[in-house]
Amino acid sequence: MAKEERKVSETKSAEPKAGGKSASGAKPSSGLSLQQKASLIGGAVLLAAILGLLLFPAGSGSADQTAFSRLLYNTSKNGILVDVRGAPSSDARQVIMQCGVNYISSPFYANSSDKELLAYFCDESGCLSSMYQFGLPNSTPTVSNKSVPFSDALYAMRDRPYIYVHSGAGSGDYIFHPNYIEVLISSKSNASSCSIRAVGG
DSSP states (O other), rough: OOHHHHHHHHHHHSSOTTTTTOTSSSOOSSSOOOOHHHHHHHHHHHHHHHHHHHHOOOTOOOHHHHHHHHHHHHOEEEEEEOOOOOOHHHHHHHHHHHEEEEHHTTHHHHSSSOOOOEEEEEETTTTEEEEETTTSOOOOEEOOOOOHHHHHHHHHHTSSSSEEEESSSSSOOHHHHEEEEEEOTTOOOOOOGGOOOGGGG
């Protein structure tokens, strides 16, 4: 009987106490070593960085889209720059021009009470401007017959958010920047897709 009691007491002393060490002095295993945990955390951070670059490339990220959308809504002076230079065909030029017209005639501007819209239509010979005052009794645009270089038209957009419609390989793509958006058009594009709603307005 004494031998059996001694065995029971030895067995109990060998069992690890809650939160303590075992009889051998080793802590109970938690499944993963510190080095393995560090490797997993490092891999997760790297994966998040890669996904961020894939989903939000430079110049087209959601931060730029949000910034541009806010400017478009909250700034009374907007601009549209329609550029047919470099278009690969007459069909592509026509789509670019129609795309610009669609933006100008959109309900976003037509129903506005305080928007001033400066539009430039540019080709190889230069750019012609039109100024629209929406929300006034007489909203007939003021058209300039004086051709200016593309650099002057671009400079005129410096103090307003604007939409830049031009020929591009990534047809139908939008490239967002903090104060403007590029709309890339080709002969395969459809001008009906040129919507203010799609660019954040």
